[in-house]
Amino acid sequence: MKKIFLLSLLASVTLFASAQTSSSITYLGKKVLKNATENPEKNIIKIQRKSLNKPGNFIISFNNYDTAYKRTVMVDDANRQGIKNFEEINKPLTISNKELKKLLTGRNKIVIYYSKIPSDPSKAAIVRMRPIHICTVIVI
Numbered sequence: 001m002k003k004i005f006l007l008s009l010l011a012s013v014t015l016f017a018s019a020q021t022s023s024s025i026t027y028l029g030k031k032v033l034k035n036a037t038e039n040p041e042k043n044i045i046k047i048q049r050k051s052l053n054k055p056g057n058f059i060i061s062f063n064n065y066d067t068a069y070k071r072t073v074m075v076d077d078a079n080r081q082g083i084k085n086f087e088e089i090n091k092p093l094t095i096s097n098k099e100l101k102k103l104l105t106g107r108n109k110i111v112i113y114y115s116k117i118p119s120d121p122s123k124a125a126i127v128r129m130r131p132i133h134i135c136t137v138i139v140i
Helices: 002-020 049-053 097-104
Strands: 023-027 030-036 044-047 057-062 069-077 082-086 093-096 109-118 132-139
Touching: 023 044, 023 132, 030 132, 044 049, 049 097, 057 097, 093 097, 097 132
Parallel strands: 044 132
Antiparallel strands: 023 030, 023 057, 057 093, 069 082, 069 109, 109 132
């Protein structure tokens, strides 16, 4: 009984911690999303295709970087097909404009998610993870 209680408590704490994570996004030196939480309808970034040729970066910053968790950032196309994963993010993720252009080649939209699992393998085995929406990038 204690094990079940402990497992459910751990799962609840993990879900609560994940729900509290917010992110900020900077593109070409301008903050385009600030303290954004999961909201697929609201967290949409529109960029012009010609801006992809400029030098600069797309930077995703999270409000905390807890070393007790492994964070993965995933980039999918509009059909939820994986394009690229960035593993073990423990500092702001910087995607160069050149790489962003490559991710958007042949696409008008990409969706960026993240997931977190505990670093401890025994805890990671019992936690159910789900992708959490960061933003949708649309090329206009």
